[in-house]
Amino acid sequence: MLKTHRAADLTAKHRGFAYQVEALEAVKDLPYSAVFHEQGLGKTKIGVDLALYWLAHDMVDSVVIVTKKGLLRNWKDELKVHTHLEPRLLSQDKRANFFAFNSPARIYLAHYEVLKSEQKRLALFLRTRRVGVLLDEAHKIKNPDSSLTKVLFTLASGFARRLIMTGTPVANRPYDLWAQIRFLDGGVALGANFNDFKRDLDLTNDLASDPCRVERFQRALAGVFARIAPFTVRETKGSVEITLPQKELRNVEVELESRQGEIYERFRKDLSAIVVKEGKAVLDDAEEMLKRLMRLVQVASNPVLVDDSYRAVPGKFEVLLNLVHAAVDVGEKMIIWTSFTDNVDWLARELADFGAVRVHGKRSIFERDLSIKRFKTDPSCKVLIATPAAAKEGLTLTVANHAVFYDRSFSLDDYLQAQDRIHRISQTRSCYVTNLIATNTIDEWVDVLLAAKHLAAQLGQGDITLEEYSQQATYAYGAMIRDVLGLDGNHTNA
Secondary structure, eight states, X not given: OOOXXXXXXXXXXXXXXXXXHHHHHHHTTSSEEEEOOOTTSXXXXXXXXXXXXXXXXXXXXXXXXXXXXXXXXXXXXXXXXXXXXXXXXXXXXXXXXXXXXXSOOSEEEEEHHHHHHTHHHHHHHHHHSOEEEEEETGGGGOOTTSHHHXXXXXHHTTOSEEEEEOSOSSSSSGGGHHHHHHHHHTTTTTOSOHHHXXXXXXXXXXXXXXXXXXXXXXXXXXXXXXXHGGGEXXXXXXXXXXXXXXXXXXXXXXXXXXXXXXXXXXXXXXXXXXXXXXXXXXXXOHHHHHHHHHHHHHHHHOGGGTOTTOOSOOHHHHHHHXXXXXXXXXXXXXXXXXXXXXXXHHHHHHTGGGTOEEEOTTSXXXXXXXXXXXXXXXXXXXXXXXXXXXXXXXOOOTTOOEEEESSOOSOHHHHHHHHTTTSSTTOOSOEEEEEEEETTSXXXXXXXXXXXXXXXXXXXXXXXXXXXXXXXXXXXXXXXXXXXXXXSSOOOOO
C-alpha cells in the first residue's frame, strides 16, 4: 500500500475559540487523548485541528474519522469549512474501499459499522501506514460486550494516535466510561477488568437501602475523573469564556385524558402482576424490566401506541399545541422530541399547519437531511419533530430556540444531547426546554431518575465536587418506582 502522499495544505482555515485552542495544546502531543467538552462547544473543530496537527508534524500518514452514519454529511461539511482536504469515504462498498485503502488520502471518513465489516482489511492497513483515529460520539462504544467495541479493542494498538470525543462520556451510567477509556489506554487508568470497575459504580434502585454502598459509590465516582485527567480535557458551558444565551428548563404537568387514564391503570396493574410472583421480583434484569416500563411511558404519551382502539386526544397534546402557538406567534421555531417513531408521524400530521417536518430512524438518511434542511431554511417550517435516536447528536439546530420533550426515555444521553441541539455556539436567542409530565404516572419517576443520573455524571466527569454532589444527591427513584408499580419492597435497575 502507498506510503507517499502528494503535497497538501495542512493548515486550518480558521482559528478556534480560545478554549478550543487550549484543548488542542493540552492533547496535541499525547499518544491518546479524550475531548469531553459539553455538547454545543464545538468539539469537531478541536478534532479537526488535532488531525491536521498530527499530519503536519508527521506523527501519522493518514487519519480515520469515525462517526455515526447519520453524521457523515455533517462531518464532510465541517471538513470543508475548516480544512483544505477532501476526505476519502469508507463505506459498505468493499470494492470502493479497496481503492480508498490504496490511495494517498490524508483523511478518511467512515461510520462505525464499516469498522466491523472491514476489520481485517483495516488491520492490514494499520500495519502498512501510520494511522491516527478519531472516534466521534465515542459513547457509541460504551458497552464493552458489544461486537463493535470488541472490534475497536482489537484494532486499538494498531493506531499510531487515538482520540475519542463525546459531550456525554457518562452517557447513562457511571461505568459507561470504562470501555471508552479502555480503547485509549488498554486498561491502564480504569483497570483492565470491567466488572471490577463497575462494582462500586452501579446506580441501582436499591442503593439508598445500604449507607455503606452509598458511601463507596460516591467515593469511587468522585475519583474517576482524576484517574483519566492526564489525557482528558473537559469544559462545560459554564467554565469557558464564551457567551451563550440563557437556557430555561421547566416541567409542565399534564393530566391524562380520562380514557387514557383507564388504559394506563390497566397496563400498570398488568405490569405489577408480572413483576411479582410468589412475593419475589422476577424481573431484576434491568434491560427486560425497562422494556416493560416503557409501555407505561407510551401510554402516558399516546395510548394508540399500545392500543389501536384509542380514539381520544391524549392529555399532552393540547398543552403542546398551546406551546407551539406561543412560539410561532413571536416568530420562533420549535423542536418536539419523542422516543417513538409512530408519535413523530402522528404529531407531524396534527401539526401540518405549522409546516412540520419529521426525522426518525425509519426514514432514509436522504429524507432526514431534506427535513433538516427545510427546517433550517424555510420560514414556513416552524416545527421539527424527531426521535433522539435519529437526531440527538452532531446537529446544530439553532434556528430553533424551543425544545419540547413530549415524552422521555430512561437514557440520560438521549435527553442531554437532544436538548442541546438548540443551545450551542451560534445560538443568539434565549432557549426554552420544556418537559411534559403526566401527573401520577411513570413520567414523574423518569424525571427524578434522569436528574439522579445527571448529577452522577457531573461528578464522574469532574464537573462538580464530591461535596456539591453529596448536598444534592437523592436516591428517591428507588422507592418511587415501587410506588409507580404499586409494589412493596421490590426493585429494578435502570
